[in-house]
Amino acid sequence: MRILVVEDDKDVANFVVKGLREAGHVVEHTPNGRDGLFMAASENFDAIVLDRMLPGGVDGLKLLETLRAQNNHTPVLFLSAMAQVDDRVKGLKAGGDDYMTKPFAFAELLARVEALTRRGKSDAPTTKLMVADLEMDLLSRSVKRAGQKIDLQPREFRLLEFLMRHSGQVVTRTMLLEGVWDYHFDPQTNVIDVHVSRLRQKVDKPFPQPLIHTVRNAGYMLQLEEP
Amino acid sequence: MSEGTLPQPALAGGGAVRKLTQPGLLRSAGVRFGVIYATLFGLSAVALAGFLWWSTAGLLDRQITAELQQDADSLVSVYFDEGLPGVTSAMKDRINGNIDDDALYLLADPEFHLIAGNANAWPAEMPIDQDWGSLRVKRDGLDVLMRVHAFDLPGGYRAMVGRDASVRQNLSRLMEGALFWAAGIAVVLGVVGAWAVRGLFRATIADVSATAMAVSAGDLSRRVRVHGQDDEFDLLAETINDMLDRIGRLMDGVKQVSNAIAHDLRTPITRARTRLEDASIHAKTEADLRQAVDRALVDLDGIVSVFQALLRISEIEAGARRSAFARFDLGAVLADLAELYEAVAEERGMTLSSDVTQGLSLFGDRDMIQQAVANLLDNALKFSPEGGAIEIRAWQDGALVRVTVTDHGPGMQQADMLRATERFFRAEQARSTPGSGLGLALVQAVAQLHGGEIMLADAQPGLRTTLVLQSSLTDDKSATLTAA
Numbered sequence: 001m002r003i004l005v006v007e008d009d010k011d012v013a014n015f016v017v018k019g020l021r022e023a024g025h026v027v028e029h030t031p032n033g034r035d036g037l038f039m040a041a042s043e044n045f046d047a048i049v050l051d052r053m054l055p056g057g058v059d060g061l062k063l064l065e066t067l068r069a070q071n072n073h074t075p076v077l078f079l080s081a082m083a084q085v086d087d088r089v090k091g092l093k094a095g096g097d098d099y100m101t102k103p104f105a106f107a108e109l110l111a112r113v114e115a116l117t118r119r120g121k122s123d124a125p126t127t128k129l130m131v132a133d134l135e136m137d138l139l140s141r142s143v144k145r146a147g148q149k150i151d152l153q154p155r156e157f158r159l160l161e162f163l164m165r166h167s168g169q170v171v172t173r174t175m176l177l178e179g180v181w182d183y184h185f186d187p188q189t190n191v192i193d194v195h196v197s198r199l200r201q202k203v204d205k206p207f208p209q210p211l212i213h214t215v216r217n218a219g220y221m222l223q224l225e226e227p
Numbered sequence: 228m229s230e231g232t233l234p235q236p237a238l239a240g241g242g243a244v245r246k247l248t249q250p251g252l253l254r255s256a257g258v259r260f261g262v263i264y265a266t267l268f269g270l271s272a273v274a275l276a277g278f279l280w281w282s283t284a285g286l287l288d289r290q291i292t293a294e295l296q297q298d299a300d301s302l303v304s305v306y307f308d309e310g311l312p313g314v315t316s317a318m319k320d321r322i323n324g325n326i327d328d329d330a331l332y333l334l335a336d337p338e339f340h341l342i343a344g345n346a347n348a349w350p351a352e353m354p355i356d357q358d359w360g361s362l363r364v365k366r367d368g369l370d371v372l373m374r375v376h377a378f379d380l381p382g383g384y385r386a387m388v389g390r391d392a393s394v395r396q397n398l399s400r401l402m403e404g405a406l407f408w409a410a411g412i413a414v415v416l417g418v419v420g421a422w423a424v425r426g427l428f429r430a431t432i433a434d435v436s437a438t439a440m441a442v443s444a445g446d447l448s449r450r451v452r453v454h455g456q457d458d459e460f461d462l463l464a465e466t467i468n469d470m471l472d473r474i475g476r477l478m479d480g481v482k483q484v485s486n487a488i489a490h491d492l493r494t495p496i497t498r499a500r501t502r503l504e505d506a507s508i509h510a511k512t513e514a515d516l517r518q519a520v521d522r523a524l525v526d527l528d529g530i531v532s533v534f535q536a537l538l539r540i541s542e543i544e545a546g547a548r549r550s551a552f553a554r555f556d557l558g559a560v561l562a563d564l565a566e567l568y569e570a571v572a573e574e575r576g577m578t579l580s581s582d583v584t585q586g587l588s589l590f591g592d593r594d595m596i597q598q599a600v601a602n603l604l605d606n607a608l609k610f611s612p613e614g615g616a617i618e619i620r621a622w623q624d625g626a627l628v629r630v631t632v633t634d635h636g637p638g639m640q641q642a643d644m645l646r647a648t649e650r651f652f653r654a655e656q657a658r659s660t661p662g663s664g665l666g667l668a669l670v671q672a673v674a675q676l677h678g679g680e681i682m683l684a685d686a687q688p689g690l691r692t693t694l695v696l697q698s699s700l701t702d703d704k705s706a707t708l709t710a711a
Binding site for chain 2: 103
């Protein structure tokens with residue numbers, strides 16, 4: 001995927017660019033808001049990682065607002081040191097698709113950027129999700145694996161749905177909290193791990209091949225092969 | 228913390244701290260009050276003098292005028308009854324009856340030849356067509372000022388009556404003198420009074436300004452003196468003192484928190500630093516190095532989360548987040564949280580039961596309430612023994628909503644309960660468990676933003692935490708929000 005990184009801090013930018021390239025993406029970088037706007041508007045990117053406070057007279061918010069005014073819907077992830085809830089709300093209102101605060105873990109950033117690009121593609125409403133022999137019918141709200149029906153609680157269903165929609169991608173605990181429970185804080189207790197492990201009991205345990213894998217220091221991934 | 232670390236007031240930049248006791252004369256509020264006082268005093272003195280004048284000299288004047296008019300009227304009526312001789316004899320009678328010799332009577336023919344009267348000739352200085360006037364008349368060798376009234380009688384005759392007005396003249400001269408001196412005294416008194424008012428004013432605010440200066444110079448212990456007279460100045464002094472008390476408490480809080488930050492963050496920072504340095508010097512294999520770096524990262528993440536919690540608490544305390552207030556289904560929120568944590572409780576061999584009134588609604592910030600209750604549940608799970616029961620209950624209580632989380636762990640000492648909501652406070656027996664000591668501080672901030680409080684109680688055994696919230700908190704801001 002082609003990703004644009006607009007970030008003025010040299011160390012952070014190098015780190016992000018290097019990490020994204022290692023993950024197999026094509027990355028362009030500019031430290032300057034004006035250049036960032038120019039590149040974002042004139043070239044085609046799958047996602048933009050955008051700092052808020054930028055030199056060059058165009059800050060991140062302004063850049064995004066201008067971009068959206070031109071009807072450009074490239075997914076944008078804000079990466080900012082402005083961590084107040086109101087800052088986050090402002091960023092999302094301006095048209096941002098996700099908001100991460102510094103300091104950050106790279107695994108989280110990577111997972112979120114990849115989730116964004118996936119979201120950009122699947123616009124058509126799906127009624128059925130399939131990963132290997134796991135089948136989810138969104139209309140009848142039923143789940144089958146290898147033809148065998150699996151009974152899930154509503155919350156377990158939504159958790160599995162989220163994992164299946166992001167199959168082949170790392171999904172972090174924070175993403176699950178936000179995406180499945182709509183919580184925007186980090187509980188001190190390992191609540192997500194417990195719920196995933198319950199889901200595993202039903203989805204993976206009775207079958208020879210596990211589908212839900214733990215990715216060390218990052219989160220979970222649902223796919224056939226070991227990550 | 229020493230005073231040296233307090234921000235010193237800037238003395239540069241055009242004298243940011245002007246000495247309050249030496250303002251320019253024209254700018255001085257004391258002088259202004261003095262001048263206002265003197266002006267008011269002068270105006271009232273003038274008004275008083277004017278009234279005195281009007282009620283003495285003026286009254287005399289009016290009396291004489293009325294007397295003359297009456298005299299003239301009666302002479303005219305005598306003329307109609309008895310003719311010219313009657314008037315002549317009436318005049319003579321009046322002249323003879325005038326013992327004080329302060330009256331003037333004249334009767335003249337159309338050519339102004341005197342027919343009767345107590346003067347030598349018709350006064351030439353009296354214009355023919357003028358009815359009222361003042362004349363200087365020679366009487367007994369004295370020049371006397373007289374108020375006179377001339378009037379016509381039928382047949383072209385003209386008569387004149389007059390009264391000695393020297394009394395009035397004397398009086399007015401006396402009054403003029405008195406008023407002149409009074410004006411002088413008024414000026415002196417005005418100036419002295421203005422000076423006194425200015426001094427009084429300064430004396431009253433001197434203490435306030437001295438206190439304010441001492442405070443701005445860093446001495447927060449100074450207070451304005453209250454004189455105990457319960458007047459406006461005492462009220463002002465008390466208000467200022469209350470304000471200073473509050474500032475002092477806030478400063479103490481800030482000091483305490485910054486001390487706590489310095490202390491509580493030093494520990495994990497030291498740990499991370501030691502780990503990195505140790506690995507840098509001693510690590511033999513790449514795996515060792517990597518492990519040390521990873522653990523240092525965990526430490527740093529812990530530090531970041533403490534910072535985030537602190538910032539969030541101060542954000543909530545600043546009240547900035549009322550903007551996100553809306554009505555939501557508290558029952559559903561609590562049911563979700565209970566479900567989220569119930570799995571954890573079960574995994575740890577505990578039970579979590581919930582008893583929430585159906586249809587419980589709250590006007591507030593959903594995210595914040597979620598986080599607050601999650602913090603309470605985190606605590607309950609952390610301190611419950613294996614097999615322990617945790618209960619979450621919520622119900623409407625008048626205008627309040629109460630949410631309780633009860634565990635049956637070791638509970639908390641009474642003294643610790645009082646301090647439990649302080650930032651970074653951790654009870655002695657909790658020090659071995661992970662945590663930053665910010666959880667309940669955040670819960671308290673959330674409760675206060677919702678017009679409520681947090682209460683801790685002994686659940687015998689265990690701890691019961693009650694979150695009290697206003698179910699329909701309305702202030703101006705939120706009222707407009709609901710209207711919008």
